[in-house]
Amino acid sequence: xxxxxxxxxxxxxxxxxxKKQVEAERAAEHSSESAAAPAAAxxxxxxxxxxxxxxxxxxxxxxxxxIALGLLPHPVSGKAEVHRNLAKHAIDTLEILQQKxxxxxxxxxTDEIEAMLHQLHMAYVGA
Numbered sequence: 001x002x003x004x005x006x007x008x009x010x011x012x013x014x015x016x017x018x019k020k021q022v023e024a025e026r027a028a029e030h031s032s033e034s035a036a037a038p039a040a041a042x043x044x045x046x047x048x049x050x051x052x053x054x055x056x057x058x059x060x061x062x063x064x065x066x067i068a069l070g071l072l073p074h075p076v077s078g079k080a081e082v083h084r085n086l087a088k089h090a091i092d093t094l095e096i097l098q099q100k101x102x103x104x105x106x107x108x109x110t111d112e113i114e115a116m117l118h119q120l121h122m123a124y125v126g127a
Contacts (some may be wrong), residue, residue, distance in 0.1 A: 054101060055112045058094060062116040065090035069123045082127050091120050 050056055066072045068087035070080040098113050105113070 054097075054105060054109050058097060058109075058113050058116055061090050061094040061097065062120065065094070065120050066123070069120070069127050071123055084124070084127060087120075087124055087127070091117070091124060094120070 063072065065087045067074055068083045068090060070082040073080045094113070094117060098117065101109075
């Protein structure tokens with residue numbers, strides 16, 4: 001009888017082709033994911049926004065104050081209503097921005113902020 005511990009020589013065959021096939025599939029998946037990514041971008045990403053700047057920040061405060069003073073219609077209701085406390089808050093915040101950036105603004109930024117504050121102060125007095 002043959003010894004059960006002795007086994008006939010078995011040949012192990014390694015198929016190298018499957019490795020290449022898996023690598024090719026992974027590469028194809030990766031390239032299809034990267035190609036699909038821009039198409040799946042949310043619609044907000046396609047909008048053009050102005051570059052962030054000090055004047056843009058100041059303008060947002062200016063618009064808030066102008067709406068509160070009734071100079072511009074409210075974006076939701078469409079009505080021009082005066083809310084002096086909201087206007088004062090936005091104007092005060094713009095003044096803080098002006099004070100805290102003193103010495104760090106360009107002459108153009110300084111002129112813009114001063115013009116905004118002047119217009120808002122006059123409108124506030126008139127309201």
